[in-house]
Amino acid sequence: MRLQPNVRHLPNDMTAPPLDDRQKIPTQVYRHAAEASRAVAEQIAALIRERASQGRACVLGLATGSTPTGVYAELVRMHQDEGLSFQNVVTFNLDEYFPMQPEGLQSYVRFMREHLFDHVDILAENAHVPDGALDEREVAEYCRQYEAKIAAAGGVDLQLLGVGRTGHIGFNEPGSGKTSRTRLITLDRVTRRDAASDFFGEENVPQRAITMGVGTILDARQVVLMAFGEGKAGIVKQAVEGPISTIVAASFLQEHPNAQFVLDEAAADALTIRREPWLVEGVEWDEAMVRKAVIWLAQKLQKPLLKLTTEDYNEEGLQDLLASHGPAYDLNLRVFRGLQATITGWPGGKPDHAKQPGDRPQPGDHIFPKRVLIFSPHPDDDVISMGGTLIRLVDQGHEVHVAYQTSGNIAVFDDDAARFAEFVGEYNQRFGIDPESSAKLGAQIDESLRGKRPGQVDSDEVQFIKGLIRRTEARAATRCCGVPAERLHFTDMPFYETGRVRKKPLSEEDIQITVDLLREVKPHQVYAAGDLSDPHGTHRVCLTAVLEACRRLADDDWYADCQVWLYRGAWQEWGPHQIEMAVPISPAELLRKRVAIFKHESQKDKALFPGPDPREFWQRAEDRNHGTAILYDKLGLAEYEAIEGFVRWKGESL
Template structure:
């Protein structure tokens, strides 16, 4: 099976890396140099190239390269590229010494969540590093031995000559390593109690928050700051807020990463999404001259309205001048004209007809941006998990069905790992009772029931489910998806369960996206020949499934476009959000308002996913239920439109149109 790179593992197109160094303008508030790349793949390859250069330089000098390494999803792309450099370009690791940042405690090295296992699976087993040169904190120690072990770990770093390059990620609490809020600048390698937020973020790896260890061994902030060079990597919208605090805020023990401001050779390596809250990205006009294109003008005016708490049409020239937008006025003219232009543009995003209007309802001057010209339409909604469709765009889905469109829903993955074991047992009880009542193969039923019961009873923490248990859990998710779409009046014949191969590992960690995944997606698109496609664009899904699923869809669309399929020329692709984040108001290109009744119908559809109700197995870093998150985001979008001076709605679902550029999305 051939493998296709996903954005987390590498760049979709090998374009030259584009990043903006810090201090392009003297007023830039960044206190740590930041390199911003379009994609995590570009950033990872750039960091790997730096590490490879160091290794080769040290080898030419007859010296060892001393690397400080991190774990988690962020550095995986770097390790993938280092493995490629070893296999394809002969980069040797025989003279490399490594020290890892941290390890959970207690933790056996062969457990699924062990950082020992992680490092071997992602790097050490694929290169020629010597085992005696690998150092990872020991999670198997007795409590009484930890303090002395930590002193020896510090001494080993010193004896090796100190760390040349230290790789870091950053947690939502601002922690580096496991240096939680309150960790001092001079802290050393030690045992630490994990913050509740950190444990919640790790819950998906441990199949529930209660399984996450409460302690860990970590290098201290002082240990990290002694490295000759520090590279902190952060990817995704979920990291943007804490990145901004660390880079632009005050140095504080509350955000341990902020101590890197005091390091003479530290840098942050970010993708576009993680850099989004930096001043130069959030409000670049406060930093220096900008190119006032339509998108930037819209963003600036909406930002101004929110800053001064006024509707767009009430903004004055004094508002522009006092809030640092003098350059916009100078280049674009009167405030009134700018306000009118942005207001009209925003007003045109609102539509109650996401599939376009039928001829009899269309009026002169109606926008064609939502696909008028063909009614009714075939609509294909891709849902990464079996509930993302109704969570993220349930109101729009219901509207499309009610307005007479032929709506298909494609569930890209089975979602089988996100079902509690108790639910599997309950479902098996139902099957057994049903089969016994109708005398359906009682011996086979009893055998199957015994397997499920015995497996779950003796299941170890983090153990991969047996194929039988995976089947039961996948069946639960399918049944819930059917129930949800039934209450939206979508026929079962228009549901498509894709079971994409990359997902079916039984583990949180998935396989790389493959040619089979793309082929399955292409075949479905060609079967339905949709006029509109909807896909999940909320890439902050902590497990990476949304990003992989979107990659498959967009690459399939590009293949169909290259092949010249005539039907695709009229196809529009819209990206939705909601499960993990929402589009910013200035990004929204189609806003579908929902009435109170439609919002209740959307909630009812979400409630059909009973295995995810009350407490999802993988809730991510937001403690609210998914229906609560989605409703609040929809209401907030509507409130924002209202405050900007537009009509007041109960809720709004927002969409952004994909214009065919893979690099602009992934």
């Protein structure tokens, strides 16, 4: 599939908004990242085969980071299963940290080998990645030669890009000019903070990098920029709809004759055509769109829902909605009642003894108490993201289970592991419990941690200790919430257990572990993390495992009574138009939630992987819960201390 300027080629699994005056770069929007990655891989494969049939080389510009890994995985699959050959392919990577040895754990040379080069038949001399191991005095000349090699290869046929939160493409940070070429550049603080997880701390991220310039990228005949997740939505909007500016290097792609963005729905969410489509074209006014538009209008005008007027609708571009579904007050009341119906203090359903005259019947009310299974990707996501609801479910008498999907062992500081080993050693010595083995273990831990390089994989002993720390913290936190230890399930999904930030792909074994647990508990309610903004990708993988397991179990008798709810909280919150269950949290419950989060001491004060948000996790959680409550209040609903929001999964793809 070739991409042409201002033309969209749309497979059945893709949604595509029309271009409007605000949208200055063509975009393709897929329902999720896997579909987008397959489509881009198919395009690249078609180009490789076309060039091979012509007896010509195919010159690709390649990117690193989590975004293109799905493309590379699909290209590897095509090579292995369909005979796609890379013998005629020449590649030039965008960038590399400086200084960086090619075998360094964070090296882009190593990244490309692990994800692509070592798995296909590309000739070694045809794969080019900037050299981060040069003497600094050699860099300027090396960069000139890199440009010359691209020119000698005939120029780049297709350049693959990601985009950073600063809008950088490659490492072209704010201030990079349109004509800039391959060079050494100093990294922005935001970029270094975003890379901190790969280097186990921002202080370990190199200050500089070698990168292709904006001008070098614009010379490519085709450019495909990929962006996934809610975290990229803001910068995508700036690049696609904002002015061309050196502040956002990606905005220069507006001037490219054959560039386009390939997005998942989350990354496209801030585009006008997605967030406010009624301002661009006629829309189909189904219930979800009506709710979204009316809430948008109330938020924009800072009015309660029931105070919106006919003039408000007309003046803000919602004449069509008013004409087809008005009058205004009927619309206001319709959305108000729908939003009001989401509020429940009984997330597990209200038993007969608690019902009041006039209560609306809820699905599943006839089952009480319920078995509830909460999936937590990391050992603290349960209390961070839905701790108030967890407490409410326990207090209301339900049988609550928590499944910790991964060990979370890489997110523990080395010093904590050393301290824990010292504690065990001294305890055993004090009480005469195998002091020789304890001393040996202490020596092994000390030797393993001493001189360890940032990001280096821990020994098995250290990984075990770090995982044990997370387990004991999870037990302490759930004790605060009233969940007995026998209802905690530590599944330690294998995809996570690499000892590195980069994980293995989700495997059949991971899914089967989830299937087996669901069949064991037979829950009436399942809660899973629907937060796809997690910058490390673990939430996305864990959610995929849960939803695939649920699909496989759909024909089991017990599953007919099961509801699946998706929560958010640590990285992103559901919008008011999305929330289908809003659980109010009292001040006392919010305090209990905070105490539970505090039990995760290894993540307190300073987490090893804080992501782009510098606040502590408890602060993020409370601010989001307060924010949702304030939003409901401003829309004219009851005023609460805090609210946790949920969306029900109905079997659709995410």
